[in-house]
Amino acid sequence: MYRKILALTLLTFLLFGCAPAATPAPTSAPSTTPVPATATVPPTPTTITLTDGLGRTVTLNHPAQRIVSMAPSNTEILFAIGAGSQVVGRDEFSDYPAQVKSLPSVGGSMGNYSNEAIVALKPDLVLAAEINTPDQVKSLETLGLTVYYLKNPATLEEMYKNLQIMAQLTGHESEAENLITSLKSRVAAVDAKLAGVTTKPIIFYEVDATDPSKPYTYGPGSFGDALIAEAGGINFSVAAGITDQYPQVGLEQIVKTNPAIIILGDSNYGATPDAVKARAGWGTIEAVKNGMIFPFDDNLISRPGPRLVDGLEQLAKLLHPELFQ
Amino acid sequence: MPFASTHNMKLRPTIFSLLALGIALILSLAIGSVFLSPAQLWETLIGHGTQVSNAILWDIRLPRTVLIALTGMALGGSGAAYQGLFRNPLADPFLIGVASGAGLGAVIAMSIQWPYSFWGLMAIPMAAFLAGLLTIFIVYSLARVGKIIPTTNLILAGVAFSSFATSLTSFLMLRSTNEVRRALGWLLGGASQSGWTAVLAILPYLIIGLGILAFSGQALNLLQFGDEQAQQLGLNVTRSKTILLIAASLATAAAVAFSGIIGFIGLIVPHVIRLWFGADYRRLVPLSIIGGASALILSDVAARVVIAPQEIPVGIVTALVGAPFFLWVLRRAKNQGYW
Numbered sequence: 158m159y160r161k162i163l164a165l166t167l168l169t170f171l172l173f174g175c176a177p178a179a180t181p182a183p184t185s186a187p188s189t190t191p192v193p194a195t196a197t198v199p200p201t202p203t204t205i206t207l208t209d210g211l212g213r214t215v216t217l218n219h220p221a222q223r224i225v226s227m228a229p230s231n232t233e234i235l236f237a238i239g240a241g242s243q244v245v246g247r248d249e250f251s252d253y254p255a256q257v258k259s260l261p262s263v264g265g266s267m268g269n270y271s272n273e274a275i276v277a278l279k280p281d282l283v284l285a286a287e288i289n290t291p292d293q294v295k296s297l298e299t300l301g302l303t304v305y306y307l308k309n310p311a312t313l314e315e316m317y318k319n320l321q322i323m324a325q326l327t328g329h330e331s332e333a334e335n336l337i338t339s340l341k342s343r344v345a346a347v348d349a350k351l352a353g354v355t356t357k358p359i360i361f362y363e364v365d366a367t368d369p370s371k372p373y374t375y376g377p378g379s380f381g382d383a384l385i386a387e388a389g390g391i392n393f394s395v396a397a398g399i400t401d402q403y404p405q406v407g408l409e410q411i412v413k414t415n416p417a418i419i420i421l422g423d424s425n426y427g428a429t430p431d432a433v434k435a436r437a438g439w440g441t442i443e444a445v446k447n448g449m450i451f452p453f454d455d456n457l458i459s460r461p462g463p464r465l466v467d468g469l470e471q472l473a474k475l476l477h478p479e480l481f482q
Numbered sequence: 483m484p485f486a487s488t489h490n491m492k493l494r495p496t497i498f499s500l501l502a503l504g505i506a507l508i509l510s511l512a513i514g515s516v517f518l519s520p521a522q523l524w525e526t527l528i529g530h531g532t533q534v535s536n537a538i539l540w541d542i543r544l545p546r547t548v549l550i551a552l553t554g555m556a557l558g559g560s561g562a563a564y565q566g567l568f569r570n571p572l573a574d575p576f577l578i579g580v581a582s583g584a585g586l587g588a589v590i591a592m593s594i595q596w597p598y599s600f601w602g603l604m605a606i607p608m609a610a611f612l613a614g615l616l617t618i619f620i621v622y623s624l625a626r627v628g629k630i631i632p633t634t635n636l637i638l639a640g641v642a643f644s645s646f647a648t649s650l651t652s653f654l655m656l657r658s659t660n661e662v663r664r665a666l667g668w669l670l671g672g673a674s675q676s677g678w679t680a681v682l683a684i685l686p687y688l689i690i691g692l693g694i695l696a697f698s699g700q701a702l703n704l705l706q707f708g709d710e711q712a713q714q715l716g717l718n719v720t721r722s723k724t725i726l727l728i729a730a731s732l733a734t735a736a737a738v739a740f741s742g743i744i745g746f747i748g749l750i751v752p753h754v755i756r757l758w759f760g761a762d763y764r765r766l767v768p769l770s771i772i773g774g775a776s777a778l779i780l781s782d783v784a785a786r787v788v789i790a791p792q793e794i795p796v797g798i799v800t801a802l803v804g805a806p807f808f809l810w811v812l813r814r815a816k817n818q819g820y821w
Contacts (some may be wrong), residue, residue: 176544211598212597212598213598228610249792261791262792263789263791264515264791264792264793266792267670267792267794267795268663268664268666268667269667269792269794269795270791270793271515271516271786271790271791271792271793272542273514273515273516273538273542273543273791274515274516274790274791276516276534276537276538276542277516277538278535287660288663290664291596291598291602292603292606293601294598294699295598295603295677296677299541299677300537300542301537301541311530373659375803376529401657402659402660403659403660405656425649
């Protein structure tokens with residue numbers, strides 16, 4: 158009996174001593190983070206009031222200087238509009254551009270963020286996205302933090318709008334406008350080159366083929382579908398009459414629709430064209446017979462930020478190489 | 483031995499359990515993904531903390547600790563009650579479908595875009611709670627034969643309905659891939675909401691449910707003799723079973739509503755208590771309530787700290803840690819037949 162009490166008490170003290178080993182970089186002293194205390198944009202005294210994607214009114218007294226991003230798409234947008242030095246924390250999945258990996262992580266895998274880590278970074282703005290739940294937003298709000306929930310765009314126009322919103326929150330309006338102008342001209346250039354195209358190949362975009370007889374793809378309503386159409390292709394889901402946004406389709410349907418090109422969105426997870434050629438039952442598909450199987454970085458389509466235009470350009474090059482020499 | 487008298491034998495388990503709970507509570511407040519030194523903790527406790535340490539201790543760790551403690555109490559208490567009610571060592575609070583039903587309710591609610599308001603945010607826990615209770619009602623009605631509720635029927639109906647609910651849940655999760663991550667996180671268990679809302683929401687149900695269970699020890703002891711024997715010994719078997727079911731289900735459904743499905747606590751804690759302190763339900767149920775709280779709090783501390791700042795869903799930690807711990811306890815008691 159006494160031994161049990163003694164063991165428990167010793168365990169308590171041991172854990173006290175072991176706790177530091179389990180903690181990451183963020184401490185309660187902000188000077189240890191790699192972000193400089195003064196930002197490149199001096200805060201102006203204008204009040205910024207916006208309504209976010211959940212219908213909440215968000216007010217900032219000046220452009221945010223200490224931002225925690227809870228989604229990779231938010232992080233990419235922040236760095237693209239020049240607000241990178243104002244970011245003090247990011248979620249676990251943020252990996253672009255490369256320097257974000259040196260920022261402290263606040264969690265995010267398995268859907269769980271560490272509210273403690275977020276609070277310890279003393280942010281003046283937390284940027285949530287649609288991968289975050291309203292519960293998480295409410296939790297952070299209850300802790301007294303300012304949270305802005307950015308809704309996913311459904312079109313490129315809405316993505317430009319999101320860039321403008323982020324620019325307002327961070328005080329980089331002119332950089333964002335320049336970025337939007339350049340993105341629009343790149344999209345216009347792609348559209349111009351594709352203007353005279355008459356034959357559009359059927360594309361099968363593979364999102365996940367863990368079970369090769371029932372792969373996942375993009376359906377109508379998803380950004381992948383929109384970009385394939387804009388890049389001058391016919392999405393397999395549209396050709397097969399599927400209506401779900403992220404359908405799981407049977408191999409028979411793929412064979413019947415006979416896509417001319419297969420794009421491997423799961424190449425980040427190890428799918429290769431050779432592996433596809435070796436799959437049972439895939440040999441009769443036109444794309445496999447002609448070797449028209451291409452790896453692709455799905456992040457360019459699944460992250461709703463400026464890199465969507467990169468995705469569009471790369472898709473267009475793959476679909477109509479003769480027009481994009 | 484100075485503690486050999488029977489009077490003190492009754493107090494020792496309670497004191498030990500409360501001590502374990504106290505240590506677990508202290509650990510949960512002291513340890514988290516952000517390191518606070520003992521000096522900082524002390525400063526914050528006496529009111530001189532910094533803004534960050536105050537937020538961490540009072541606004542994040544304390545409500546979460548209390549919520550996890552209450553959840554553990556509910557799971558431990560109803561686990562002990564179910565094991566007594568069904569006379570089955572494999573019984574846990576989710577045996578007759580509360581978890582599957584609540585999961586189905588939650589996943590259905592997740593596919594709807596609720597407005598960002600107080601009731602909108604309560605929609606999913608409420609759906610889980612009501613679906614859990616509805617499941618018990620359905621299973622109870624299915625199992626009832628005239629005026630009696632045969633235990634076997636309850637288990638069969640519960641298992642069948644559980645399978646049905648689980649497969650429906652999986653189907654719904656696959657259909658709306660946007661919500662799969664969120665649904666999976668909920669199903670694996672863990673406290674998602676900060677603040678005291680969840681605690682206040684489940685407190686009434688836990689007080690009623692666990693209050694009834696804590697005083698049902700005598701009825702449970704009598705039920706161990708079998709339904710007929712218990713009836714002849716003066717217990718109104720049908721009424722006792724119904725009350726026990728309602729109380730345990732209320733507590734479990736409330737616990738599951740905010741914390742998702744956390745397994746192993748309801749199954750293993752009563753067994754450990756039984757191995758250490760005997761199978762008298764008058765003692766077993768209250769001790770399982772306290773023990774459940776301690777076990778879940780310690781699991782939650784591990785979940786928060788092991789790969790900080792990532793948080794492992796608590797349900798995974800209880801499974802990973804609970805099973806080996808239980809096997810160790812079982813081995814130590816291998817000379818005694820304890821069931």
